Amino acid sequence: MSQFSYKDGVLHAEGASLSAIAEQFGTPTYVYSKAALLANFASYADACKGRDALVCYAMKANSNLAILDLLARQGAGFDIVSGGELLRVLAAGGDPRKVIFSGVGKSVEEMRLALSHDILCFNVESIPELHRLNEVAGAMDKKARISLRVNPNVDAKTHPYIATGLKANKFGVAFDDALETYRTAAKLPHLDVSGIDCHIGSQLLDDAPLLEALDRLIELIDQLGAEGIELHHLDIGGGIGIDYREAGESAPVPVGDYLGRLFAKIDAWRAARHSGKGIKVIFEPGRSIVGDTGVLLTKVEFIKHGEEKNFCIVDAAMNDMARPALYQAWMDMQPVVQGSAAAADYDVVGPICESGDWLARDRTLAVEAGDLLVMHTAGAYGMTMASNYNTRGRAAEVIVDGEVLHLVRKRENPADLYALESVIK
Ligand SMILES: Cc1ncc(COP(=O)(O)O)c(C=O)c1O
Numbered sequence: 533m534s535q536f537s538y539k540d541g542v543l544h545a546e547g548a549s550l551s552a553i554a555e556q557f558g559t560p561t562y563v564y565s566k567a568a569l570l571a572n573f574a575s576y577a578d579a580c581k582g583r584d585a586l587v588c589y590a591m592k593a594n595s596n597l598a599i600l601d602l603l604a605r606q607g608a609g610f611d612i613v614s615g616g617e618l619l620r621v622l623a624a625g626g627d628p629r630k631v632i633f634s635g636v637g638k639s640v641e642e643m644r645l646a647l648s649h650d651i652l653c654f655n656v657e658s659i660p661e662l663h664r665l666n667e668v669a670g671a672m673d674k675k676a677r678i679s680l681r682v683n684p685n686v687d688a689k690t691h692p693y694i695a696t697g698l699k700a701n702k703f704g705v706a707f708d709d710a711l712e713t714y715r716t717a718a719k720l721p722h723l724d725v726s727g728i729d730c731h732i733g734s735q736l737l738d739d740a741p742l743l744e745a746l747d748r749l750i751e752l753i754d755q756l757g758a759e760g761i762e763l764h765h766l767d768i769g770g771g772i773g774i775d776y777r778e779a780g781e782s783a784p785v786p787v788g789d790y791l792g793r794l795f796a797k798i799d800a801w802r803a804a805r806h807s808g809k810g811i812k813v814i815f816e817p818g819r820s821i822v823g824d825t826g827v828l829l830t831k832v833e834f835i836k837h838g839e840e841k842n843f844c845i846v847d848a849a850m851n852d853m854a855r856p857a858l859y860q861a862w863m864d865m866q867p868v869v870q871g872s873a874a875a876a877d878y879d880v881v882g883p884i885c886e887s888g889d890w891l892a893r894d895r896t897l898a899v900e901a902g903d904l905l906v907m908h909t910a911g912a913y914g915m916t917m918a919s920n921y922n923t924r925g926r927a928a929e930v931i932v933d934g935e936v937l938h939l940v941r942k943r944e945n946p947a948d949l950y951a952l953e954s955v956i957k
């Protein structure tokens with residue numbers, strides 16, 4: 533059930549009017565629904581009930597401390613890709629023993645930090661990384677738990693910029709090299725080979741590629757078992773898509789259906805081959821946890837009638853939400869107050885000096901200057917990908933809980949942006 537709906541012609545987040553939120557906190561502002569966040573996490577947690585499974589939220593999707601704290605309190609672990617993300621988990625009170633560390637370029641300092649907090653596992657993506665981690669752990673007199681991120685060469689059927697499981701991608705170890713790489717890892721004294729991992733891409737509407745990737749991982753686990761390398765967990769990554777509602781696009785598979793099919797496959801494997809018994813299943817979802825929990829609230833500055841197009845110029849821009857500019861992503865936009873103006877066709881654009889600064893194209897909208905608009909399903913890869921281009925402070929963030937509003941990130945001031953800079957004396 534969406535937590536964003538019209539009441540008396542005004543769009544609300546749970547019990548709070550978005551007009552009132554704009555008045556109190558200004559625009560642009562990201563507004564998230566706490567109930568939607570908890571419901572999304574519950575759809576994973578419920579499907580995992582009674583099983584040895586861990587949901588490691590991929591915090592690159594949205595790393596606000598309040599969101600991390602709410603998820604940690606539900607038992608979530610975290611998938612991180614930097615030392616900075618680990619520090620955020622700690623600052624939010626998350627458990628480092630439930631953290632897995634992904635990414636192709638982990639630095640020595642990041643490895644040290646993660647080892648000093650005894651994280652659950654490093655998802656290693658190359659042979660040089662195995663050697664670096666072995667050395668760093670050895671110097672600290674520790675053993676690092678590792679899994680190999682295997683590239684199963686499965687077509688995730690998503691936008692090429694967010695597909696990660698193909699041979700041509702920079703991610704993971706090639707499927708054909710995986711056995712040999714595991715043998716190398718097993719011989720390194722400061723590594724504890726504990727799992728296998730993959731992540732084939734993002735915004736997947738169908739779970740067939742994920743289930744195909746699972747088959748390939750199972751094949752490897754059995755081969756490794758036959759060589760005496762026993763794994764304790766299987767991490768299938770994230771990737772389940774959400775409904776951005778573009779006309780004609782199919783709906784994403786419901787999380788519960790996908791997890792049901794995945795666990796059925798794992799059970800069948802266990803029953804048929806008597807292997808994989810003690811295996812924990814790990815998930816790394818990002819978008820499907822936060823994507824539909826948030827909107828980007830913005831104000832119309834001007835309506836401009838160009839020679840070929842009408843422009844609705846708003847106070848949010850590509851620095852606030854990069855997805856349309858980066859991936860030509862289609863994001864739904866609606867006015868906060870219904871029926872206040874005559875409808876016309878617009879490109880919704882921001883104030884940044886780039887032709888690529890657009891949020892939506894060719895949309896029929898009933899708006900005029902001064903009106904409020906929202907961009908829907910903006911909770912994932914919105915604020916985390918925001919920049920300060922054109923010396924624009926990043927947006928405020930608000931979490932709605934019923935009728936209660938929590939400002940969970942203040943709007944940045946220009947002075948915040950140049951605070952770390954200095955002139956040459
Ligand atoms: C390693 C890894 N895990 C998990 C995720 C989360 O993906 P999604 O937001 O599609 O669930 C990503 C991003 O695609 C990723 O790179």
Ligand SMILES: N[C@@H](CCCC[NH3+])C(=O)O
Nearest residue numbers: 592694734735855912913
């Ligand atoms: N940032 C991308 C997803 C990238 C996933 C990270 N591996 C998006 O907005 O769709």
